Amino acid sequence: MASNRGRSRFIFFCLAPAVVLFIVFMFIPSIDVFRMSLYKWGGYTDTKTFVGLDNFNKLFHSDKFYQVFQNSILLIIVVTIVTFALALIFAGILSRTKLKGRDFYRTVFYIPNILSVVVISAIFSAIYDPNNGLLNSVLQLFHAVDEPVLWLGDQKVVIYSLAGAMIWQAIGYYMVMYMASMANIPESLYESANLEGASPIHQFFTITIPLIWTNIRTTLTFFIISTINMSFLFVTAMTSGGPDGATEVFLSYMYKEAYTNSSYGYGMAIGVVVFLFSFALAGILNAVTKRDHLEY
């Protein structure tokens, strides 16, 4: 009995630091976001007024917020689909074929992930430059366009330019993740499929994808979270939300309202909506991608 109590006490003290850390740095701040969204507060001083759900009411009547919502959703969808498809294809090619220089490609694809967003933004600002940029120069070489395209200046194009940079940055990371789980699939499955005359593409869809499905589901959640977060960094470094708010996304708008517009409480209300939205989206994706677990 005594030793049992000692044991639980030991477990308690072992867990305590982690639990305390979690509560102090994760739990309380998250609750605080919800609490602060109910106040009208400038953010710097200790003067605040309780306004109930006023901030949310204003938020849902704001055209600007809907524009921001649209931009964010567009980015989440475009970046997720393109990155997902390309990463999967590249991973399939690199792990299933005897391509020369496989390791080299793997490293090259992964490099953008190590670079800081500021560096990537500088690279893409140079590529997208209307006058001396790589992209316009190439297009003009083939006479594909007469006037230079304003990749970061045309409101209809700029969000896709941003998506391009984000996809370039993300592919390597997901590719390596998919390759890791593809490496675990037993070779014998492919051998027997070969004997039965299944083409590599057929094998990819009937063997590879079902067997890395758990991994794919996890990465889908990653896509949502990281697109919301990374889009803020890219927007801040590349376009400052411009031109005229055409690339404003969730977090950049939240920052602008919370700080520049002295409406910290309103900013937190945006935070709450983003929090619930990403949670819900991840939940829905998880539910619709649920499959029976396959073992090998």
Add this chain to the structure above:
Amino acid sequence: MRKMATLAIAASMVFTLAACGSSNGNTQQNGSASSDASSGKVRTLKFAALETAYGKAPWQEVAAAFEKKVPGVKVDMTIEKNIEDVIGPSMKSGEFPDVIHLAVGQPKGLTETFVKDNNMADLTDVLSMKVPGEEAAVSEKIIPGFTDTTITNPHNDGKTYLMPMFYSPTGLFYNAGLFEQKGWEVPTTWDEMWALGDKAKAEGIALFAYPTTGYFDSFFYALLNEVGGPEFFGKAMSYSEGIWQSPEATQAFDIIAKLASYTEKTVPANGNKDNFTKNQQLILDNKALFMPNGTWVVNEMANAPRADGFKWGFTSLPAVANGGDRYSYTFFEQIWVPAKAKNQDLAKQFIAYLYSDEAAAIFAKAGAVQPIKGMSEKLEGDNKLFYSIYDNGAKAAMGAFTSTAPVEGVNISDTVFGSIDSLVTGAKKQQDWVSAITKASDALRAAQE
């Protein structure tokens, strides 16, 4: 025994963690305790400032001179590029610096937040204080007009809450060398401006470029003064009802919309804080004639390549009619005292000292010019040309949109200036722009005290 050891380790981890969490608070308490305890002898003035292009050195020198002038005072300085993040956390828990030098218009909007929350100390009495070590009162030294703007007196109650510090005239910058080569005259009216625009277009040069739409603030304020005079400007800045539908406002909007059509087409693509120097480069490369800017641009572009014979030129905005008033907007930084600062009297004394000849000379050495009478005569080089703009007939425009209680989701600068990108790209029409401004202005008028 072993159990005890593990317990001790676990416990010590929890304690270090707790210590980590509160170490910040502890040092602050110590700091204030020591100043309280010795308040009879050494008083500590807590001073916070944004580190700008002028650097930390002039402030340190001025603080040392102040300590010498007023015995028994120690100036505790925090000068950082991210000053909002450094002083923010302690302010939330009620510890405020005594003096803050941070202008309005920063991305984090700390100064605006204090204005909007009514959290600044009234500095009107500083104006009648004697400058330490001199005979003159502060108000006698400051150039008239600087302390009755909507920026320094944001609450419209005749009281000054922010004191003007370093100022810089703004206007249109151009390549004077190019004008000499081509034999062009710098336009004095907008009609001449458009004529020049067509002439330049024939040679493949655009009339206009802007670094980012944010630079339109000074441009727009000066333009409003030109079309309607200071009284009209004041009404517009306090969101007077129907002001944006008045003939004067329409004239200003027409000019900006027309200017948008004369703007170099690639400007919106580079109009962000990463690439705005590419837009400024258009002037140096003779690809565009004019850009709105401030005197700092000369330093900012000091190492940039430029066309042969390039020479900076600087002019106020063209007049709307022949013989009409021409304006140059004066940009200035502000210094202020939080309402909850502990040493307000000392803070006011320190601010008064900043207007002494001694302090002004130290700042001027670093290129920072204060609005003190007679300062512009002491300047040299490019600065002499820039600061003499008001001696050459241009009137000074000062002030900005009045601060109101924060209105969530409404940002007047974004609405007025940010949309100019859309006018250039053609994504927005002039009437949509004006109706958006009217809507934002109405919302802010309702929030005015």
